[in-house]
Amino acid sequence: MPRPTITDVARAAGVSKGAVSFAFNGREGLSASTRARILATARDLGWTPSSRARALSVSRALAMGLVIARPPETLRADPFFPSFIAGVESELSDHGYALLLQVVPQHEGEQQSYRRLSDEGRVDGVFVTDLYVDDQRPALLAELGLPAVIVGPALDEAYWPAVGVDDGPGIAAAVEHLLAHGHTRVAHVSGLPEMVHGRSRRIAWAATLEAAGLPEGPCVETDFSAEAGAAATRELLDLADPPTAIVYANDLMAIAGLAVATSRGIDVPGRLSITGYEDTELAAHVQPSLTSVSSDVIGWGRAAAKRLLELVDQRPPTDIRLPQPRLLVRGSSGPVPPS
Amino acid sequence: MPRPTITDVARAAGVSKGAVSFAFNGREGLSASTRARILATARDLGWTPSSRARALSVSRALAMGLVIARPPETLRADPFFPSFIAGVESELSDHGYALLLQVVPQHEGEQQSYRRLSDEGRVDGVFVTDLYVDDQRPALLAELGLPAVIVGPALDEAYWPAVGVDDGPGIAAAVEHLLAHGHTRVAHVSGLPEMVHGRSRRIAWAATLEAAGLPEGPCVETDFSAEAGAAATRELLDLADPPTAIVYANDLMAIAGLAVATSRGIDVPGRLSITGYEDTELAAHVQPSLTSVSSDVIGWGRAAAKRLLELVDQRPPTDIRLPQPRLLVRGSSGPVPPS
């Protein structure tokens, strides 16, 4: 038995297709009794409007796109996406929208990817993540006329609105926590400086040190991977005057760094304090447990989706206020060692 | 300027809509010159067939669905999905299909989720992951007539084909590796026994011990989370006669277990050997580095997608052979301690 169509429902209820459509879309111009009868008939027949047909007639795809442009190696270790997607999806599905996911291996293929989503009319809007400093995508999307929301700290809202938890305060809180414990040589293992969130975390670290009147400590730039985090840690510990604390741009690197310190017999937090960022599930379960910064990624996803829906519907933005990231002090950070 | 439609192309090329469609779908019945002219015109106008319109007329959604039914807490720590999705997506997009993602918080909402995807005609097929023993979904999908591929070890292929790396050999390799090092009390921290992959890993562990003529060691059932892994480890170490080796059902629990052992001053691998499963990025970067089992999850995703495409197109299955999981011996496992 093929799925019933609107025509079947109309016939069964003894009305026209239009009437059925009116009933389902809550439009006026139907008597209460007819409306009820139509809805009852539809229920009996198990009919639900086909979103393919709806998409064509309302000239909307009823779906939003998310393009993830990362090598799967980096992707699989990142706890951000699963949570973010969960948030996005819950908001979208509440509004009858679906989430289309696309994964492209390199940053290069990304432009092509967006262009295709747009040309084929698969989506009504997209999320732009992992923004690079001087990223081409916002301009491309503007040219394509494809509504977009930038996920992450606001960089340049010339083209599109940005929705994101500002990571500055979280990193600042971590640095301040260390300063309060007497540390003065606080290093940073940063993410890619070409990426907006890599850069903003680094800036927050530097600014907080400066505000405290301290010289900028050593900083090693990485690609956010565990491997790079370990290498950066070795580099910092090999310095003539090694830092007493290291602020990592994410938990993954912090945990790898922790292992490097431990393997060298350096006590954490006795001789070295460490902080991460993201509050990965593992953060609380390594030894010592990792001080980290937690933010509401699911809420963030939900907020980004809400904003994109508004944008697509040309509605004015509602004020979305995301909770500040919170510093979770655990075992990996403590007083500066006596020198 | 709105996007051009097939009608615009037809007019510009001086042919009918049908001719344009023929040209694009490589159907015969057009002279080579006309075909070339049409394609050239389409290129000039920047026209790409609208997949909404195509979807309606070919009565296909041109998309596949993936429903993830997990609390985001569990989800975000799992490196499986990102890689798997990357594989799925690459295969699907090569065939003009899109991937629709849906995340539902609890296992309960899942049925509803599939039903809705089916009723609204959003997808042509779905992937079923995290299969439970005695799962209702295969039957539901059969009833809905929605093609499905089960992701994971084959349990019961009565309804749908299963595509998956069998985890048995990987766990067996880990256990054998430990036995070869003289361990005789090998415990297991298993995942949910109601889940197919939790159960199959447990069975493989037990079977390998039995094959070696050893008694089944202690086993603690968990929910795959780091928290549970830590608790299970404490429980095992508190036994009157604690195991000398623990085989964990995933890396997350293994790493948490490692931290528990370390915090108790138990040397790994000196006094306790540990193995994980999944080969998370962090596995190589904890201290000591974690012996784990790696499988080609991306290839797995690609294979699952290939099979689903075949199923939807009613093509016979091509023989898909996934590489066996490989045991990666690292620092966390070694000889049994002298007693």
Add this chain to the structure above:
DNA sequence: GGCGTTTACTAAACCGGTTTAGGTGGGGGT
């Protein structure tokens, strides 16, 4: 040169909804 067969193409139906223009019947006003 007439006839059947290809070849190359067009017109129109169709997929399953939404939306707009229009039509019908009953009630109220005068």
Add this chain to the structure above:
DNA sequence: ACCCCCACCTAAACCGGTTTAGTAAACGCC
């Protein structure tokens, strides 16, 4: 009794493709 209006509903166009039935011209053939 006539007209108008409103409430309620229908017919048909439309979204942008695919596909089928049909047709005109070219072709082969004796």
